[in-house]
Amino acid sequence: MANELQCLLLTRDQGLLELVDEVFPPLGISVEIRTESASAGEMAARRHLDGFVLDCDDVAGARELLEGIRQGRCNRMAAVLAVSNGVSTPASLFERGATFVVGKPVQRARLESHLAAALPMMLREKRRYFRFACDLPVEVSGPGWCIKGRILNISEGGMAVRTMVPAHTTVQLRFDLPSTEPMRLEVTAEVVWTDRLGTAGVRFLRMSEPNRKKLLAWLAMLESQTILREGTHSSRL
Numbered sequence: 719m720a721n722e723l724q725c726l727l728l729t730r731d732q733g734l735l736e737l738v739d740e741v742f743p744p745l746g747i748s749v750e751i752r753t754e755s756a757s758a759g760e761m762a763a764r765r766h767l768d769g770f771v772l773d774c775d776d777v778a779g780a781r782e783l784l785e786g787i788r789q790g791r792c793n794r795m796a797a798v799l800a801v802s803n804g805v806s807t808p809a810s811l812f813e814r815g816a817t818f819v820v821g822k823p824v825q826r827a828r829l830e831s832h833l834a835a836a837l838p839m840m841l842r843e844k845r846r847y848f849r850f851a852c853d854l855p856v857e858v859s860g861p862g863w864c865i866k867g868r869i870l871n872i873s874e875g876g877m878a879v880r881t882m883v884p885a886h887t888t889v890q891l892r893f894d895l896p897s898t899e900p901m902r903l904e905v906t907a908e909v910v911w912t913d914r915l916g917t918a919g920v921r922f923l924r925m926s927e928p929n930r931k932k933l934l935a936w937l938a939m940l941e942s943q944t945i946l947r948e949g950t951h952s953s954r955l
Contacts, residue, residue: 723747723840728758728780729773734801734824738771741829745837755779762787768840769797772816775805781814788815791910791921796843797836849873850940856893858883869893874937876907876921885912889920895936903929 752758774780800816808819818832849871856867867881895901906924
């Protein structure tokens with residue numbers, strides 16, 4: 719589902735797992751479960767998620783993972799609910815980067831209250847990162863070079879491009895957004911990752927305010943069209 723939120727739950731606590739499984743899915747939030755900080759960290763480093771629930775005292779390395787999320791590129795603005803069994807103080811967890819802190823045993827009403835506050839944040843992040851598939855030409859350039867490529871998907875924060883560029887470099891992007899009046903955008907971006915197939919993931923660093931407004935308006939139009947298509951499809955089932 720295009721509008722489904724995605725959350726990572728790091729815990730070994732069966733009671734917490736069952737409570738999250740009861741509360742999150744009815745609100746359109748799918749839950750990825752991890753029991754080890756290492757595997758949770760790997761996922762957080764390579765994939766954007768809309769929220770996290772971290773069992774900070776009962777899973778080794780969870781507090782360090784919380785700090786890593788805030789220092790990383792993919793999820794630094796994501797909502798994070800830190801769960802404490804009393805070893806960590808709320809102040810220490812807020813200092814590490816928690817958005818909300820709840821103590822064990824976690825009460826359903828308390829969890830639902832935090833989730834109600836977190837949902838608007840999660841939806842904003844979803845919109846910022848949700849990538850719309852497309853196939854548009856793009857010009858990618860750096861000091862002394864310029865190559866052509868194709869945009870595979872695009873969001874408020876970046877895009878995937880089919881072109882051969884080195885990772886961890888700053889590039890200039892020039893592309894047109896299809897509309898009744900074509901809109902030319904120029905953006906400074908960072909190449910965050912590349913793969914063997916010649917695809918690169920880029921993160922937007924700087925764009926003018928008029929260009930940002932053009933991009934947001936175009937993405938809002940695509941989002942409306944997506945919601946309309948999904949609603950039409952659902953009504954036919």
